[in-house]
Amino acid sequence: MSSPDTSPMVLDPVVERAWERVDEARHVVLSGPAGCGKTALLSTLGDRFAVVDDADRAPGEVLAGLTRRVASGAAVAVAHRPFHRNPELSVLLGALAPPVLRVRCGPLRRAQVARMLARTGSTPAAARLDAVYEQTAGVPAFVELAVSADPVGAFGPVLDAVGVDTRRLVLALALGAPLDDDLLGEALGVGGDALVFAVEEARSVSAIRADGAVVPIVAHACRALADPRERAAVLRALVREQQRRGLPVRGLAESVLDAPVVTARQADLMLDAGREALRDRPDLAQRFLAAAARSGAPPERWAPGAAQARVLTGDLDGALRVADEVAGTSAGAVVTAVVLARRGELARAAQLLASARGADARHIAAIGHAATGSWRTAAELLEEQFTATALPDTVGRAMARGVLDSVTGAPTDALSALISAAHTAHALDRPLLLPDTPTALAAQLALHLGEFEPAEALLSRVRARPEDTSTARHRLLDAHRHLLTGDHAAAADALPDARGLEPREALLAAAARVGLARRAGDLRAVDDEWGRAYQALLAQPVDLLTLLPLGELAVAAARLGRWHHVEAHLDQAWDLLDRCGHPASWSVLPHWHAMQAALVAGRRPAVRDHHEHLVRHRDRTTLGKALAPAADCWATLVDGHVDVAVVDQAAKALHAAGLRWDATRLAWQAAIRTTDRAAITRLLDIARQLADHTAGTTAGVLSERERQVAELVLEGLTYRQIGNRLFISAKTVEHHVTKIRHKLGSRNRRELVGDLDDLLSR
Structure with missing residues (x-):
């Protein structure tokens, strides 16, 4: 008798441990479905036992003879399937006197499948091993067939070995029917004991798993080997019965989805399956509805769902093409409006839905009208x-x-309403046909309000869902959150690949990159990014949802001397806010950015105008409460008036509100705008303290290398001389000087020397 360790077979660990006690047994009983190794185990027993395999199908006289031999003291080893109706086998099993080794054989685990393949000389990659294990459910005989030259054809004998009712049952399950006795009985015309026997027989040959599903490789072989006419008849019967009961038909449709020809009679099946899949598998819905189209179904039946499916999978161009098939219908208008809105064309989206009917059309139109200043229409x-x-x-x-x-x-x-909508959408856990995600809308409003913690909570919940087609938009809003709160390294990490972004997201991405370069004091990088940013800005109409990136670009335009690039857009923004009544929710951040731009450009009247707006909303939002005192400081700083205590309080309020970079910059700029050396010292200490508490941000003060360069600039050395002194190139020196000048806000070399003299000679 060979041991399992040296034999070519591989056992489940539980079976292997049980088999180690075989020498202690008087009798052995092996049970389990076909293909799980019972015959191989029997072959190791040698001559000690009287062996009978497939005892459930053995003739009665053979089993009766064994029963008599057991009574006379013979040792017997019996292997049988768990489902049997052989009375003589029951008598034999009852006659076995202890000790009896009873072993239940079943499918192998993944590790044992790997060992089995290795012993046959095949060591598959992990992906192929997973595929074999999934397809065969670990049934040893099926593993051997799966790696054979003709896996499908090899299953012919397996299916031929069962009765007609069992084959039709397995075919029905392979086509996607549930294991429902009533449904299968009606559809197959098999009921009562015959259906029960068919189920038991299917399990006895390992065709059905414990959960009632057909083993995948068996299902594939059954569909391929079945007579096409029988397959069609079974499918029609199942569809008819499931539709009559109001049950899902997606599983049935999926089983014939890849058939070379989808017949006209299957069109209704594909349409119903497409509507079902649209809820949670829009990619699958596209395939069903495309099959319906190929079968000759008219566009008005498949195009609306197919267009929705393309939107939900992120294929906006494809959605427009399909929606054109049903142009002029309400369904076509809704899809087109959603595509326009997702590309930033909110006004056009709202206009398109002027005559559309349905709750979805009204809600999409209301969002578009409210975001573009037509709030009275939205209210109606x-x-x-x-x-x-x-x-x-x-x-x-x-x-x-x-x-x-x-x-x-x-x-x-x-904000509460939008967060509630985001929570509901998250609970649904599926894409929705909406102009934006509720998470993105809620997060964007939260950023405008200065509610950075709720924004982080919203965005973190969807951050780890790469299958979400709105991932890029959520990541971009997260990048802007980090940008506003001063965590520039995290902002850079959050930026998605710029390729393939829709116009709305392209503007957010460009503004974030410009903002990062500006905060780093790298004017050359700002200039490098400006071309893409300007193109993105030209492609987007102004609405409430473009105010965030527009503000970032306005400050950069002022720094680059390209105010004319953003002036028209800013005029539209002020007109939009004026039509909305300058709501606190959307007015504070744009006026803060515009004030910073005016400070850079030296436009004092504009500074005062934006200051007034910020003061007006001082107590309306968290952001307004933090920015109004800072605006007070800036309004006095431009006139050269510096009150250290006021600046200290305002900077710390900014820092506490999460605006850490702005806090550091306020203290730093106050330091270089006063001639009082005690005040300079105190304000620089404040700036450094604030910078020290800003993880991952640009400090706003000079680095050690920048300080070395600055000291040599004050000595009057040229870039080449400074480079020779510090063992760096003249080009690198020029780069450091540019960064220093922009950190200090110096507009030319004369101002730079004066600013450095104030700072370094104290």
Whole structure:
């Protein structure tokens, strides 16, 4: 008798441990479905036992003879399938006197499948091993067939060995039917004991797993080997019965999705399956609806769903092409409007839905109108009676209400409505046909309000979902959050690949890159990024959702002397905010950015104008409460008045609100705008303290190398002489001087020397 360790077979660990006691047994009983190694184990027993394999199918007289031999003291080893109706086998098993070794054989685990393949000379890669294990469910006989030259053909004998009812049952399950006795009985015309026997027989040959599903490789072989006419008849019967019961048909449709020809009679099946898959698998829905189109179904039946599916998978160009098949219909208008909105064309999206009907159309239009200044129209749309028929409708309405409230109501109420919509959408855990994600809308409003912790909580929840087609937008908003709060390294890490971004996201990405370069004091990098940023800006109309990137670009334009590039867009922004009544939710951050731009450009009247707006919203939002005192400081700094205590308080308020880079910059700029050396010392200490508490940010003060370069500049050395002194190139010296000048806000070399003299000679 050979041991399992030296034999070519591989055993499950539980079976292997049990088999180690075989020499202690008087009798051996092996049970389990076909293909799980019972015959191989019997072959190791030698001559000690009277062996009978497949005892469940053995003739009655053979089993009766064994029973008599057991009574006379013979040792017997029996292997049988767990489901049997052989009375003589039951008598034999009852006659076995202890000790009896009873072993239950079953599928192998993944590690044992790997050992089995290795012993046959095949050591597959992990991906192929996983595929073999998944396809065969670990059944040893099926593993051997799976790696054979003809895996499908090799299953012919397996299927031929069972009855007709069992083959039709397995075929029905392979086509996607659930293991439902009533449904299968009606569809197959098999009921009562015959159906029970068919299920038991299918399990006895390992065709069905414990959960009732067909082993994948068996299902594939069964579909391929079945007579096409029988397969079609079974499929029709199943579809008819499941539709009659109102049950899903997606599984049935999926089983014939890759058939070379989808017949006209299958069109309804594909349409129904497409509607089902649209809820959670838009990629699969596209395939179903494409099959329906190939079968000759008219566009009005498949195009609306196919267009929605393309939007939900991020294929906006494809969605527009398909929506054109049903141009002029409400469904086509909704899809087109969503695509326009996702590309930043909110006004056009709202106009397109002027005559569309349905709750989804009203909510999309209301969002577009509210975000583009037509808030009264948005309010009228939301006043219409609304009865939620599904959670997505509730999400859309909450989003529209949140955007409208951000213009006409309390900022916190608006943010609460949008966060609630984001939570509901997250619970649904599927893409929705909306102009934006509720998470993105809520996060963007939170950034405008200075509510950085809620924004982080919203964005972190979707950050780890790469399958989400809105991932790029969420990452870009996270980058802007880091930019505002001064964590520049994290902002750079959050930026997605710029290739393939839609226009709306391209503007956010360009503004973030410009903002990072500006905060690093690298004017050359700002200039390098400006071309892409300007093109992105030209491609986007101004609405409430473009104010964040527009503000960043306005400051950079002032720094580069290219105010004319952003002036028209800013005029549109002020007109938009004026039509909205200058809501606190959206006005504070744009006026802060515009004030910074005016400071850079030396436009004092504009500084005072933006200062007035910021003071007006001092107590309306968290951001307004932090920025108003800082605006007070800046308004006096431009006139050369520096009150250290006031600057200290305002800078610390900015820092506490999360605006750490702005806090450091305020203290630093105050230091270089006063001639009082005691004040300079105190303000630089404040700037350094604030910078020390800003993880991952640009400090806003000179680095050690920059300080060395600055000292030599004051000595009057040329760039080449400084380079020779510090063992660096003249080009590197020029780069350091450029960064120093922009950190100090010096407009030319004369001002730079004066600023450095104030700082380094104290």
